[in-house]
Amino acid sequence: MVQAAVLTLGNAIERAEANQAIVQQAKHIVSERIDLHRATHADLMPSLSLIAGSIWSQTRNGQPLFVAANAPREIIGQVQLNIPLYSPQVNALQALAHHQMDVARYQEHESRLLVAAQVTAAYYRLALWDNERAVWNSALGAAQSLFKATQQGYQIGSRSRLDLIQTQLMLTHIRGGLRQAMVEAATARRVLALQTDYPLDELPKLATITLPKAALPEEKVLDRQATHAQPLLQAAGAEVQAARSLLQYHQAARLPVVGAVGAYGMDTGMLPQSHDLGWQAGLTLHMPIFGFGRNRDRIAAAQEHLTAIEAGKQALLLHIQNRIATDYGATQAALNALHNNQVVEQQAHVVYQMTRKEYLAGALSALALQQAEKDWVQARLKLAGAAIGVRLAKAQLTLDTGVLPQPSEGQS
Template structure:
């Protein structure tokens, strides 16, 4: 039987009013409570001082000329900055590490997990639709209907089908702030992995430079041992012929033994450096071939870029990660604010029931409902307002953490710049000392040939010269290492790479297995 006109008109009016109310709620839902995030202001570009050239640029008339390193203010930091050392073996090692490093692979996988969390969170803004179906065997008695008749018992099959939909109107933006927070945490995860990426490359370069320096030190020490052994053989002959005394030979033997003893710690450090390279590249030390880096095979970069502070805070992964946490804390304030306000939602369902499967096609078995609901906190013992205050305090804390991270970054860049200037002066001083030792050695050799000096004097002069060569090697290694450290302090140039966190096919296959 069709509905009466009055019921029909009433239903139309009710639906029109509901639609108008829903449209009004959606318009109100265009704004979210809580602060809209704003990035911290960029610092003044005088946060650290940048000179144009390293100290130690030596004039042409200097007998120990030293190549200067130029600082290019606001220069671009290339993504493959490690290529400035012009070592194919180093380039191949870093390429291998970016492919096989388990630390980087773990970070990439966690980043994908964070991306899926954002996707899942955004689904809360869409209507949720569910469907269910079922069949059951039931036994019912009249008692349920108030019929006190033991014979009123029936056993039957019940078929059911149901579709339901619900939608949270998110009037005050709680869900949107939660999505914003999840996105900020995704940014944090991304910049943390990028920091791992930058640090991994720097660690490989620094370790390769360390091994190169150790190989040079081992070679120089071996030359000292050979020189001392030759001198000992000569002095031993002189003792045998009565030209020298045994005390002279004993002195040389003692120094030779000490020099040989210093060789083993250097070999140990080299082994540790090689094993570290193996681990960094994702290889077991027992299956890793020593690349045999040597300091003379590396090229010192003549020009070094220096990002201005306002650019540095938009480049360094650790600063950007700290900023992402500030963003997440800002969104948490909005979540806490929205928790104090009412929540509105609408829902509807449509179902059919029948005693046989065919009954589900009969419209008379249809059941439906539609409605709206609202809920609001009335009393929570101050819990919600305490959470709001805690969210604001956490925002202040994360903002302070961000500023501390930025200041630390400025300090590292400034330290790198000053270190490079100091390194140049130190290397020049060591080269000057080595040149003086070389001249003294040449003089003593001439005197020995003329018979005016003993082999003990020659031994002492050779030892002094070889020691200065070790000091020069250490100074060169320090200069190379600090050059690499500057690139890391500037952020590593990851923003100039196509996709620094792209997974390799092997990593993708491992995740899918």
């Protein structure tokens, strides 16, 4: 297998869906429901069977003690064809199996969304710690250069021992931040490797994360999209249809069942002879009359079940709309935080550059430089987090509507 040069979010989701057991389980459930649907469809088709038997009757003094045949010994051997002509319960079962198949398909899509949400969180967590590690690496290079300059100044007497200690403390602080970022990045890398079924040493580096250029759509547009694409709602709709089919099944128990029977063979009270073979044909009618309220209670229970499923669908719709509203606000807040952190980072960078120049010129102490450097590093870390936060918030908002990220998601 050729290893990808970089790993995009879309590629990571595709690989996770192909390997995670929760998706495979959902696929097998879909196959199970398809087989059951085919089986219920076959119940509406004619069936062919073989009937064979030998029945004895016992008599005493010419009086029957037990009569089970048309003669002392009855021989039966037939090939029988049964044709359902009118079977409303079987029709209702076929509709129920069809809707249960739809439920399974939507639940499979739901499992894909669940996997996508987990991979998205793991992907952006790794991207965040990679960015923070890069910030600490950059700060470490600048701090090492500054510490060397301070050492040289201390040796010739232009810098005080306090300056030397302050720059060394700055260097120690940055090294500590880098080590922590490396530990967090390694943990996030292991999690993403597990999610995508990559060996840890073969996990490609992440694609460059850029800010989404598309404007945030209106909230009502997302609500409409969720109504049509969210598999949770689609599964709930299919469950409503399944509950209606179940109600029809119990209602159909009050209706007659009509079938046709055709048979070829023998049914004789004598020893079978070749001329005993013949055709038989007939119609059967089964009409329920009284069942002590059994059907009435089952119909009432099915109606209550249908009402509960319909109410559950409405509650689910409200939950999804609330989730979209919450994540929509979180996305707007993330965009605002990104803008604010961009301004703060630019200003902190300017202050750091000016303070560094003044320090190297001997006009400022290392304490002032340490504070400026600390402010700039924190501003860069917040900016890195804000940039990833926007991507994560928008991805979560997309997942809320039931849409999977595209394969190019996350690429520069």
